[in-house]
Amino acid sequence: MPAPLGREIAATGSMGICLGCHGFGDYRQVPIPADEPAAYAFAPDLLLAMEKLETNYFINYLRDPPYLQPGSRMPKLALNKQQLEELRELVLTVKEAIAAGQLQPVHNYYRMQKRTGEAAKP
Numbered sequence: 001m002p003a004p005l006g007r008e009i010a011a012t013g014s015m016g017i018c019l020g021c022h023g024f025g026d027y028r029q030v031p032i033p034a035d036e037p038a039a040y041a042f043a044p045d046l047l048l049a050m051e052k053l054e055t056n057y058f059i060n061y062l063r064d065p066p067y068l069q070p071g072s073r074m075p076k077l078a079l080n081k082q083q084l085e086e087l088r089e090l091v092l093t094v095k096e097a098i099a100a101g102q103l104q105p106v107h108n109y110y111r112m113q114k115r116t117g118e119a120a121k122p
């Protein structure tokens with residue numbers, strides 16, 4: 001992560017909300033709770049989301065995730081216009097940094113594993 005981008009993320013107040021659930025490349029890794037190793041990985045790496053999602057879709061998703069993606073596990077956050085605007089700026093900056101080769105999203109294997117025990121029964 002280039003230092004100026006790290007500073008921009010830190011300065012984007014609404015990203016603080018996101019990072020409670022999401023990782024962002026090597027800027028923030030998602031901690032893995034030892035007692036529930038299979039249930040931690042639902043919120044995807046936001047760097048990958050910013051790389052792959054079209055900017056308007058990304059912002060519209062934030063307005064009401066379960067509306068745009070029924071069954072979404074991300075709650076509606078009631079972000080205001082200003083927060084959505086600063087997140088749009090950040091998405092554009094991140095896309096530019098990826099296009100310029102300054103930022104390299106790392107695609108890890110999905111951390112999915114077969115469920116065992118009660119939860120595995122249909």
Ligand code: HEC
Nearest residue numbers: 014017018020021042043044049058061071072073074075
């Ligand atoms: C309470 C936890 C939580 C918070 C806070 C949160 N998210 Fe999420 N987010 C999730 C989860 C869980 C998913 C996966 C939804 C699913 O697939 O069911 C998700 C999915 C997403 C996706 C869709 C990714 C994809 O690949 O389709 C985007 C984009 C996203 N979040 C952006 C954000 C942003 C930006 C913020 C901060 C403004 C934020 N999220 C805050 C939990 C959260």
